[in-house]
Amino acid sequence: MVDRRLLVDLALLGHSGVMVMGHCRGPGAVSSRLHLELKPAIDAQGMAVVFRADGAELRRPDGSPGLLSRPSRILAESLVIPRLERTTIDVSGVLAAIDDLINEFKPGAGSAEMLLGQRVRLRQVTAQAEGLRTELAIRVRPPPTVAEVPEPALGAEELAEWQRVEDELDGFLTVLIARLASQVDNRDLQLDFLALLLETRQRIAEALLVDDPSEDPVRALFLEAWGGLKPLLTRLEPMDVADDRDLRLAGFIAAGDALAALDALGPEFGLEISRDGLRRLARLLLAGDAPLSFTPLPLVEDPALRRLFGLDPDGPTVGPTIGPAMPALQWWQRLLPLAHANPVSLAESLRGVVASPATLDEYLDLVARLLDAVYTEHMDNGSRIPADYRELFRPLVRATAWRESCWRHYIGPADEPRVIRSSVGAVGMMQIMGRVWRGVYDVQRLEAEIEYNIAAGIEILEHYLVDYAIRRGEHQHPGGIDNLVRATYAAYNGGPRHLSRHRRDDTPASLRAIDESFWNEFVQIREEGWPPVARCFSVAE
Missing domain, CATH: 1.10.530 (Lysozyme)
Known part of the structure; x- marks a missing residue:
């Protein structure tokens, strides 16, 4: 990436000749270098970033300009450039996975008109120093006008279920943060993870004292915890790992960002935090290590957590x-x-x-x-x-x-x-x-x-x-x-x-x-x- 331009420099090795008695006979290999700029754009469906080659130029192996043989030009124009232009970054699969996750957090959101694949389009992609940047445009319907009426107080069963979901959120964060903290050698980062755990637990304890049917503290707690967790997760991204944890981490961050962004869109996408939704989100990061349930909460000493x-x-x-x-x-x-x-x-x-x-x-x-x-x-x-x-x-x-x-x-x-x-x-x-x-x-x-x-x-x-x-x-x-x-x-x-x-x-x-x-x-x-x-x-x- 140079001056916000995606520049490509490829070494080419071309062979030309004719078939003589089953063998290719010719003057030998011709070396050259191909210089071009790949310009990103959005495809017609608005679901993928595509690339167009521009300013292609063949040069000698040392990078100096000069006339090159016709075979090298043919190879570059017929094989190399078309392959580069077939490169795409397709987000439809990611949106489908997030749709599945949203359906866990927002029951009923899986209907056709609610699917992100039907409502989201990419737009305005640009090359940045750190990579490509694009925007998602989402069509949102205005919420229906409903006369406000006082919400009735929570019943005993509703309050118990509310507290069970808060317990599930507590357990979800404990498992997640403890796992992440145990995998890093940076003590400052470990302590930041643990501080977030303590802060969120304290907020959950305070929320349990509030019986206000007009508010959803679990949703607010999740979004607040995500706001604290996201910066810590991004500090993990540059770390070298020996397996696919980096890919799972990227998917987990994308899913959390999507949930936070969708919630900000208003009532149509307001989140309802469920136990199944938290488990699905955890599996994006922990894969097979995610527990079947985060509750009941253990109340005795955990040697690993103390360590x-x-x-x-x-x-x-x-x-x-x-x-x-x-x-x-x-x-x-x-x-x-x-x-x-x-x-x-x-x-x-x-x-x-x-x-x-x-x-x-x-x-x-x-x-x-x-x-x-x-x-x-x-x-x-x-x-x-x-x-x-x-x-x-x-x-x-x-x-x-x-x-x-x-x-x-x-x-x-x-x-x-x-x-x-x-x-x-x-x-x-x-x-x-x-x-x-x-x-x-x-x-x-x-x-x-x-x-x-x-x-x-x-x-x-x-x-x-x-x-x-x-x-x-x-x-x-x-x-x-x-x-x-x-x-x-x-x-x-x-x-x-x-x-x-x-x-x-x-x-x-x-x-x-x-x-x-x-x-x-x-x-x-x-x-x-x-x-x-x-x-x-x-x-x-």
Whole structure:
């Protein structure tokens, strides 16, 4: 491609002669070079790019102009140029495959008048530096005028089906992103894939709380996820692969782009995300490796997924000195001062305990000791935090637990304790969203075991500190090393895309208030070793 012209330079070797006793006899081979420009155009049906040769010129083998023998000209004009002009790029097969996919996402779209093959035509093809560029023209019918009426609330079965499809989307993205991330050696690209997975899971968790029949969150989630996935997929395209994965990747990108483009056309092509449609889309990329179903969602640890996050595939380490050592205490025993209760492990001493004014000092002391014990065990088992930043981590763990839950794992009456849970489903002392971190952690253990919840929170904090805040140089901005603390908590609180919110001008006031409160609590814990108790409990500090 030169100056947006598709130039072709071919070496020709021609033989001429006559048949003599069964053999071709002549002066021998004649070498030459054929120079021409292939001009792309659209065929009469509008379904293929064709080429027309222009400015054909025969030259000597060294490229210099000169008179060449008549046989060379005949070969070029009768054989070579016609073959070049028979080259086509036909999109009808691709459109047929996309029609099949659309029919899965938009039931009823397979009727003759809806087929892309009947409604799409190529137009205006041009040569670009990176290749050929063409446009697709699509005929779209205006939607019928329908009087707007309020949509009825979703019934129980409809809501359950809606959530099943959201689960299917979650499973689809998990399988897809984990597979792609596992096939690349570029750690930055891996982390970008994993960040997209966490962000999309968080959006799905939030969407599950919305019961608005006038909106289709699954469709919006799919399109939003595709908007984040597409740039990452294009970074995979230049990679060398040993099989046909590059072709499947190109087909997958084309299909996703087509779905997004068709949805943008309006109600006629509005998408309905279905389980079968997601499976068909997955098969474009994963071929025979695509699962038969993406649900039910696994809720236990997945060693392969943990390994992708740079975590111990066997799960967080919670030793016997922290975990259960004796049977759980009865609720009435927990009404006694904790200092006089039977000696049990730190975690067991807090199992089912609701903080109360009568035992608040003992309670907070036990929590502080448990946080330190789990922290120490984590650091002793091979932390990835560089030595220069380790002094930040202990107060960061304590401050995060305080900001998220006021060091509480249980709330409610003392005789009916329940695990603290946020409106979006974050649970326990470290307020971890099982929906977001499933596969990385055991969802049931996040609720049932305080020590496991803390260990998981510490791993997540280290992940955001090392793989995001430090890797992306947050400490190189004004604010220095303190930025690492602010950025790590912001990502912990809101997801990877919130990493730099503490220093952005467009951060909403509500998030700024959260970050400022966290920072003040972190500073106090770093300097005094103790949180601002009065913020959570009505007692004097």
